[in-house]
Amino acid sequence: MSANEAGFNTRAVHAGQAFEPRTGAVVPPLHFSSTYAQNGIGGLRDGYEYGRGGNPTRDALQEQLAALEGGTHAFSFSSGLAAEDSLIRAIARPGDHIVLGNDAYGGTYRLINRVLGEWGIGNTPVDMSNLDAVAAAVAASKTRIVWVETPSNPMMKITDIEALAKVAHDAGALLVVDNTFASPYLQTPLALGADVVVHSTTKYIGGHSDVVGGAIVVKDAELAEKIGFVQFAVGAVSGPMDAFLTTRGLKTLGVRMDRHSENAQAVAEWLLERPEVEAVLYPGLPSHPGHELAAKQMKKFGGMISVQFKGGEAAARKVAESTQVFTLAESLGGIESLMNYPSEMTHASVKGTDLAVPVNLIRLSCGIEDVEDLIADLEQAIGNITD
Numbered sequence: 001m002s003a004n005e006a007g008f009n010t011r012a013v014h015a016g017q018a019f020e021p022r023t024g025a026v027v028p029p030l031h032f033s034s035t036y037a038q039n040g041i042g043g044l045r046d047g048y049e050y051g052r053g054g055n056p057t058r059d060a061l062q063e064q065l066a067a068l069e070g071g072t073h074a075f076s077f078s079s080g081l082a083a084e085d086s087l088i089r090a091i092a093r094p095g096d097h098i099v100l101g102n103d104a105y106g107g108t109y110r111l112i113n114r115v116l117g118e119w120g121i122g123n124t125p126v127d128m129s130n131l132d133a134v135a136a137a138v139a140a141s142k143t144r145i146v147w148v149e150t151p152s153n154p155m156m157k158i159t160d161i162e163a164l165a166k167v168a169h170d171a172g173a174l175l176v177v178d179n180t181f182a183s184p185y186l187q188t189p190l191a192l193g194a195d196v197v198v199h200s201t202t203k204y205i206g207g208h209s210d211v212v213g214g215a216i217v218v219k220d221a222e223l224a225e226k227i228g229f230v231q232f233a234v235g236a237v238s239g240p241m242d243a244f245l246t247t248r249g250l251k252t253l254g255v256r257m258d259r260h261s262e263n264a265q266a267v268a269e270w271l272l273e274r275p276e277v278e279a280v281l282y283p284g285l286p287s288h289p290g291h292e293l294a295a296k297q298m299k300k301f302g303g304m305i306s307v308q309f310k311g312g313e314a315a316a317r318k319v320a321e322s323t324q325v326f327t328l329a330e331s332l333g334g335i336e337s338l339m340n341y342p343s344e345m346t347h348a349s350v351k352g353t354d355l356a357v358p359v360n361l362i363r364l365s366c367g368i369e370d371v372e373d374l375i376a377d378l379e380q381a382i383g384n385i386t387d
């Protein structure tokens with residue numbers, strides 16, 4: 001059986017992970033060397049020359065990522081934003097335009113608007129779940145990239161990837177899907193027509209909140225060559241230890257995502273019954289506007305939930321600061337449950353813009369703890385709301 005025919009978990013454990021031939025070490029060794037001896041000038045061993053250009057530990061991770069996303073090439077970076085920056089520089093030129101979701105991760109918008117905007121790349125934020133609005137925005141400019149997160153962060157909107165790919169391609173643009181929230185276990189955008197997948201591997205792929213990283217996966221050799229050049233020429237690569245930790249996390253992705261999804265479903269259903277709650281944004285709930293679409297394009301609904309409180313900002317802040325099992329911290333996707341108040345934390349950079357997050361909203365990253373403990377924690381935290 002070839003690696004790409006195997007099931008997801010088999011690929012997660014084995015892709016790029018062949019045992020070391022000299023000793024038989026089952027876990028491939030971690031290569032720290034920054035440079036490689038040459039057999040005479042230009043006589044490279046297996047193509048390795050210098051650590052920015054290639055490193056066996058990073059290559060192993062890249063092979064594993066490509067196998068899991070169903071791509072032909074993957075590139076690993078020192079952070080999700082480093083991956084995004086390299087990707088956009090590989091594709092877009094001054095005068096080009098990016099149409100992106102109006103609730104994109106705040107850091108993505110900051111990069112596109114405040115950094116790349118200064119270099120002549122324009123942008124239009126739109127509601128990606130409204131395809132007519134996307135088509136109009138794409139038609140109104142020289143759009144090179146359509147950029148979507150689905151589920152989106154933190155409004156949990158679901159976009160039809162297949163339909164959006166058609167809108168992008170009809171306009172001669174590429175569709176980039178930020179697959180951080182779903183992970184390749186739950187959703188494989190390349191198979192649905194997307195041209196590029198990006199990840200903050202800091203999140204579910206690393207899975208243990210102990211490494212910052214990013215990745216790009218593509219299925220086209222020409223695009224891969226452009227991205228590979230920027231990865232090498234700009235050099236925002238992941239270091240060997242980061243690549244190793246990410247590979248180790250990735251091996252258990254499927255098992256973790258099953259548990260994250262199961263816990264989040266139970267927590268979302270419990271929250272729905274609470275009188276203090278105004279809305280529960282979780283695609284696994286039949287009441288979610290994207291539920292049917294999510295059921296079609298995702299394997300399960302994932303571990304992320306956003307909640308809005310009737311008591312407004314004060315109630316949301318009170319809950320965010322009262323949990324004990326959920327830790328109040330930025331980021332998501334680790335085995336431990338995290339609580340976030342996006343308006344002042346992850347999305348503070350878009351406060352006061354069209355992308356601002358409601359102030360009565362908290363975002364939960366449900367970990368793999370016992371779900372009874374997660375619910376008991378939220379119950380005591382919600383009990384602290386005073387009016």
Ligand SMILES: Cc1ncc(COP(=O)(O)O)c(C=O)c1O
Pocket residue numbers: 079080081082105107108149153178180181199200201202212213214331346
């Ligand atoms: C959906 C999404 N994309 C990209 C990023 C950026 O990744 P990083 O923080 O690894 O640079 C984040 C970070 O929170 C994110 O949530």
